[in-house]
Amino acid sequence: MAKEKMVTAITSMEEDFAQWYTDVVKKAELIDYSSVRGCMILRPAGYAIWENIQKELDARFKATGVENVYMPLFIPESLLQKEKDHVEGFAPEVAWVTHGGLEKLQERLCVRPTSETLFCDLYSNIVQSYRDLPKLYNQWCSVVRWEKTTRPFLRSMEFLWQEGHTAHATAEEAEERTIQMLNVYADFCEQILAIPMIKGKKTDKEKFAGAHSTYTIEALMHDGKALQSGTSHNFGDGFAHAFGIQYTDKDNKLQYVHQTSWGMSTRIIGAVIMVHGDNSGLVLPPRIAPDQVVIVPIMQKKEGVLEKAAEVKAKLSEVARVKLDDSDKSPGWKFSEHEMRGIPVRVELGPRDIENGQAVLARRDTGEKMTVSLDNIAEEVKALLETIQNDMLERARKHRDAHTYTAVNMDEFSRILKETPGFVKAMWCGNEACELKIKEMTTATSRCMPFEQEEISDKCVCCGKPAKTMVYWGKAY
RNA sequence: CGGGGUAUAGCGUAGCUUGGUAGCGCGCAGCGUUCGGGACGCUGAGGUCGCAGGUUCAAAUCCUGUUGCCCCGACCA
Numbered sequence: 001m002a003k004e005k006m007v008t009a010i011t012s013m014e015e016d017f018a019q020w021y022t023d024v025v026k027k028a029e030l031i032d033y034s035s036v037r038g039c040m041i042l043r044p045a046g047y048a049i050w051e052n053i054q055k056e057l058d059a060r061f062k063a064t065g066v067e068n069v070y071m072p073l074f075i076p077e078s079l080l081q082k083e084k085d086h087v088e089g090f091a092p093e094v095a096w097v098t099h100g101g102l103e104k105l106q107e108r109l110c111v112r113p114t115s116e117t118l119f120c121d122l123y124s125n126i127v128q129s130y131r132d133l134p135k136l137y138n139q140w141c142s143v144v145r146w147e148k149t150t151r152p153f154l155r156s157m158e159f160l161w162q163e164g165h166t167a168h169a170t171a172e173e174a175e176e177r178t179i180q181m182l183n184v185y186a187d188f189c190e191q192i193l194a195i196p197m198i199k200g201k202k203t204d205k206e207k208f209a210g211a212h213s214t215y216t217i218e219a220l221m222h223d224g225k226a227l228q229s230g231t232s233h234n235f236g237d238g239f240a241h242a243f244g245i246q247y248t249d250k251d252n253k254l255q256y257v258h259q260t261s262w263g264m265s266t267r268i269i270g271a272v273i274m275v276h277g278d279n280s281g282l283v284l285p286p287r288i289a290p291d292q293v294v295i296v297p298i299m300q301k302k303e304g305v306l307e308k309a310a311e312v313k314a315k316l317s318e319v320a321r322v323k324l325d326d327s328d329k330s331p332g333w334k335f336s337e338h339e340m341r342g343i344p345v346r347v348e349l350g351p352r353d354i355e356n357g358q359a360v361l362a363r364r365d366t367g368e369k370m371t372v373s374l375d376n377i378a379e380e381v382k383a384l385l386e387t388i389q390n391d392m393l394e395r396a397r398k399h400r401d402a403h404t405y406t407a408v409n410m411d412e413f414s415r416i417l418k419e420t421p422g423f424v425k426a427m428w429c430g431n432e433a434c435e436l437k438i439k440e441m442t443t444a445t446s447r448c449m450p451f452e453q454e455e456i457s458d459k460c461v462c463c464g465k466p467a468k469t470m471v472y473w474g475k476a477y
Numbered sequence: 478c479g480g481g482g483u484a485u486a487g488c489g490u491a492g493c494u495u496g497g498u499a500g501c502g503c504g505c506a507g508c509g510u511u512c513g514g515g516a517c518g519c520u521g522a523g524g525u526c527g528c529a530g531g532u533u534c535a536a537a538u539c540c541u542g543u544u545g546c547c548c549c550g551a552c553c554a
Contacts, residue, residue, distance in 0.1 A: 016548090019548080033545090035545090092553090093553070148478060161554070301511090350513060
């Protein structure tokens with residue numbers, strides 16, 4: 001008779017993907033729910049991932065000349081209202097401060113949903129000459145959006161992110177910066193998070209409130225749904241006109257600046273979970289994993305085992321972030337626990353191994369086990385982490401490609417999304433009416449117009465009129 | 478904001494139909510035996526049954542209201 005499972009397992013993905021996601025997030029102890037509706041507590045395991053993301057992204061930003069600043073949490077109502085599209089876009093989801101202590105405020109203060117208006121206000125004061133440009137500022141902060149429904153990482157009322165805001169002398173320079181930052185995001189996601197991205201431009205319907213154009217990176221989750229993972233906006237000179245951000249050029253003429261903004265949030269952690277995770281829990285790519293290796297001693301009370309484990313830890317610490325689990329749980333319990341938390345490599349070390357001068361390495365991503373000599377364990381682990389990182393990217397790419405389809409008519413389009421969810425590549429006439437109709441018929445939205453275009457057909461998948469662009473469509477988070 | 482669930486110890490739950498001393502498993506604490514895929518025995522601690530009213534001699538259970546959470550839609554990173 002099979003022994004009853006002692007601990008409630010994670011719901012399998014196939015059974016209920018949404019429940020699987022919630023289970024993983026909780027069991028891996030990434031977050032906890034708080035007493036405030038829609039706000040999550042980032043626990044050490046979750047926050048450590050964010051810290052690594054910050055570290056990697058911040059270095060990449062700075063390498064392109066970006067400087068960090070910190071802006072206020074509050075925005076006066078009058079400031080928020082200076083740009084018409086922007087305020088209309090965000091009005092439904094801003095939180096307001098109406099009182100200071102017991103006194104009612106003269107003017108309401110909005111809790112920032114994003115900080116364009118504050119940066120614009122600042123730039124209007126500090127930019128006078130072409131010599132003051134460009135301004136390349138970024139801030140790490142949290143923002144608040146009064147969401148109707150929330151999910152850990154994917155949509156919470158308060159979330160952590162970075163928002164970059166730049167001001168340039170010319171339209172060309174602003175466009176160049178917009179694309180440059182999109183590429184920074186895409187490279188980061190592929191190199192560090194092992195998530196392949198589709199880079200492209202948003203349609204007018206999907207672009208940011210107040211933007212001239214919005215670029216996006218889109219990823220495909222394990223369940224075939226798309227996740228917008230980072231955006232980069234070119235504002236043109238729209239905000240500059242609204243806020244009066246002008247400078248004097250070389251010919252002593254007054255000019256408006258051209259601006260960009262770009263952001264990535266803790267939502268990207270949701271992508272890591274849903275791209276790499278499996279039925280045993282989280283699977284972290286080595287480069288972002290707070291702990292890359294966990295050593296599980298076997299028969300740890302036996303003399304010499306913990307000593308040897310500490311020795312191995314010291315050796316491995318030179319090539320990786322290592323944790324030694326010497327708690328008094330059983331080995332089997334530890335195996336499951338660290339799998340749930342997604343630690344890339346497990347080292348098993350027991351009396352038998354020590355006698356033979358070896359250890360067992362287990363890969364989190366494949367479950368594969370191998371025996372290595374203690375003499376060169378550091379080199380072996382280092383190489384294995386690299387292999388895992390590369391294999392994870394490759395596997396994610398294969399999954400995405402296998403779930404990317406083409407459609408030339410609506411029958412095909414609907415059938416694909418119904419039977420085998422994923423990205424659908426299809427031609428589009430450029431008319432918003434077709435976007436709306438497709439959404440109505442299939443619930444899919446245009447994810448982006450990819451930089452890498454293909455000519456699938458010469459007719460719009462929806463209306464049959466001459467097509468302008470190939471678009472990636474999909475159901476999105 | 479609509480539709481559907483749900484709320485009992487840290488977690489998972491039984492009890493509710495038919496009111497009558499709140500029970501179980503995991504976890505937690507102590508001791509001992511264990512240890513290569515969620516070990517076992519013994520002992521023990523832990524509960525305003527989401528919250529607020531009401532009915533009743535008596536409410537986890539019946540009634541009313543309210544709030545949180547989860548899932549599915551409409552809106553967003």
